[in-house]
Amino acid sequence: MTSPVGARIELVAGAPANAWIVGDDEEVIVIDPGAAGDVLAAVGEREVLAVICTHGHAGHIAGAPEVAERDEAPIALHPLDRSAWRDVHSADPDIAMEEGGSFDVAGVTLEVVHAPGHSRGSVLLYCEALDVAFTGDVVTERGPVARADGFPDWGRQLDAIGAHVLTLPLETRLLPGHGPELTVETADKSFSSWYSAGPDQPAAADEP
Numbered sequence: 001m002t003s004p005v006g007a008r009i010e011l012v013a014g015a016p017a018n019a020w021i022v023g024d025d026e027e028v029i030v031i032d033p034g035a036a037g038d039v040l041a042a043v044g045e046r047e048v049l050a051v052i053c054t055h056g057h058a059g060h061i062a063g064a065p066e067v068a069e070r071d072e073a074p075i076a077l078h079p080l081d082r083s084a085w086r087d088v089h090s091a092d093p094d095i096a097m098e099e100g101g102s103f104d105v106a107g108v109t110l111e112v113v114h115a116p117g118h119s120r121g122s123v124l125l126y127c128e129a130l131d132v133a134f135t136g137d138v139v140t141e142r143g144p145v146a147r148a149d150g151f152p153d154w155g156r157q158l159d160a161i162g163a164h165v166l167t168l169p170l171e172t173r174l175l176p177g178h179g180p181e182l183t184v185e186t187a188d189k190s191f192s193s194w195y196s197a198g199p200d201q202p203a204a205a206d207e208p
């Protein structure tokens with residue numbers, strides 16, 4: 001039997017976005033490989049069970065097919081971000097993941113939570129056993145992430161943070177698509193300032 005204690009999280013930081021690896025010495029799930037090279041080096045010989053994209057923007061999906069290829073791993077994306085995916089890739093993702101879906105790796109489960117706003121198909125991946133949520137561009141330490149030309153739907157994004165992030169246990173680590181991690185507790189303390197700042201002065205912007 002696989003123990004949840006065996007599952008761990010690795011960050012491949014950087015350009016163009018943070019990629020996250022969840023797994024043990026045998027198997028992993030890769031989240032948001034915006035580029036493949038450093039991610040594949042970090043994965044090494046371990047089997048890639050799936051590649052999950054928190055949303056369909058290029059910086060989070062560009063490396064997905066290359067990371068998935070060796071082990072013929074399925075790529076998962078919420079279907080509402082398929083048009084963004086098609087801007088970058090011709091072959092569609094294998095899994096149209098939706099609210100309530102889940103993925104198992106190394107004895108732990110990642111639950112899919114639909115959290116639209118940054119994009120219509122943005123999701124969080126919540127892992128209760130590891131006390132973490134992968135937040136993509138829904139929320140980062142600097143707040144909700146905009147696009148280069150502004151927030152696609154600021155109100156909905158703030159609603160998603162309030163409904164789906166701040167309702168998690170306060171000690172939950174939030175592992176974002178850009179920049180350093182935060183916790184639900186620190187997000188909760190910043191939420192009012194993000195809200196009162198409004199949509200016109202984004203503190204953080206995703207690549208176009």
Ligand SMILES: [Zn+2]
Binds near residue numbers: 137207
């Ligand atoms: Zn984005």
